[in-house]
Amino acid sequence: DFDTKDWLELYNRMDFEVSISGWKLSDANFSNAFEFPQGLLIPAQGYFVVCRDTASFDSLFPGIKNRIGNLSFNLSNGGEYIQLVDPSGNIVDSLTYDDKAPWPTEPDGNGPTLELVDPFADNSIPANWDASTGHGSPGIENTTTTLKEEYTKLSFDLRQNYPNPFNPATNIEYTIPLSENGKYTVSNVKLVIYDILGKEVKTLVNEKQSPGIYRVRFDGGNLSSGIYFYRLTFDKFAETKKMILLK
Numbered sequence: 001d002f003d004t005k006d007w008l009e010l011y012n013r014m015d016f017e018v019s020i021s022g023w024k025l026s027d028a029n030f031s032n033a034f035e036f037p038q039g040l041l042i043p044a045q046g047y048f049v050v051c052r053d054t055a056s057f058d059s060l061f062p063g064i065k066n067r068i069g070n071l072s073f074n075l076s077n078g079g080e081y082i083q084l085v086d087p088s089g090n091i092v093d094s095l096t097y098d099d100k101a102p103w104p105t106e107p108d109g110n111g112p113t114l115e116l117v118d119p120f121a122d123n124s125i126p127a128n129w130d131a132s133t134g135h136g137s138p139g140i141e142n143t144t145t146t147l148k149e150e151y152t153k154l155s156f157d158l159r160q161n162y163p164n165p166f167n168p169a170t171n172i173e174y175t176i177p178l179s180e181n182g183k184y185t186v187s188n189v190k191l192v193i194y195d196i197l198g199k200e201v202k203t204l205v206n207e208k209q210s211p212g213i214y215r216v217r218f219d220g221g222n223l224s225s226g227i228y229f230y231r232l233t234f235d236k237f238a239e240t241k242k243m244i245l246l247k
Contacts, residue, residue: 006075007051009138012042013119022087027080032073049138061138095123106131125210158232158239165244168221174232175213187234191216194229220245
């Protein structure tokens with residue numbers, strides 16, 4: 001019976017060691033917070049494991065020295081909020097994970113763990129997580145370190161809206177690719193509607209988005225018939241297309 005109880009792993013992506021003395025780890029109920037003891041350091045680009053039950057953990061992952069216990073709260077298999085807070089009360093990192101799509105569904109208390117793919121990308125994005133190989137790799141590099149194939153093949157694309165002409169609503173699809181160096185990064189994306197005179201009519205999207213395929217619905221019910229334009233911008237990319245509203 002493979003049961004390590006709950007555990008999670010912290011990773012220091014910096015090139016210098018980081019002290020987590022007095023930091024606290026908690027779920028949504030901060031009264032359950034686990035406080036790290038004084039003198040605790042995570043080495044540069046190193047890992048540190050926090051486990052619910054050190055005896056159970058050690059019986060299945062023997063020899064891992066960079067670990068501590070016992071975690072003061074359980075991790076829900078159905079997903080929950082977790083936060084890491086420094087001694088001044090600042091949230092250093094936080095995450096709300098789930099066991100339903102678009103999150104990986106295999107890590108649900110039945111073997112595989114939930115692993116971060118790219119520690120330099122946004123850890124709140126489900127696509128930046130994957131199910132581990134086997135039962136995970138606590139204390140060392142994750143078993144999942146490359147992006148899913150479908151993300152490596154993405155390229156910038158702003159598609160023609162459909163239907164077109166439309167009345168009163170239409171759909172706009174676009175694709176956000178990986179960055180130029182192939183990294184999984186989050187982009188500032190803006191999708192804006194303009195009239196034929198170049199006047200801004202409506203901003204449909206103005207937020208950070210990860211690589212993927214998106215669909216936005218535009219309702220022109222309060223607009224007059226005519227030619228309109230939609231423009232997508234992010235990073236170094238920009239493209240504009242024409243659409244026709246007929247009433």
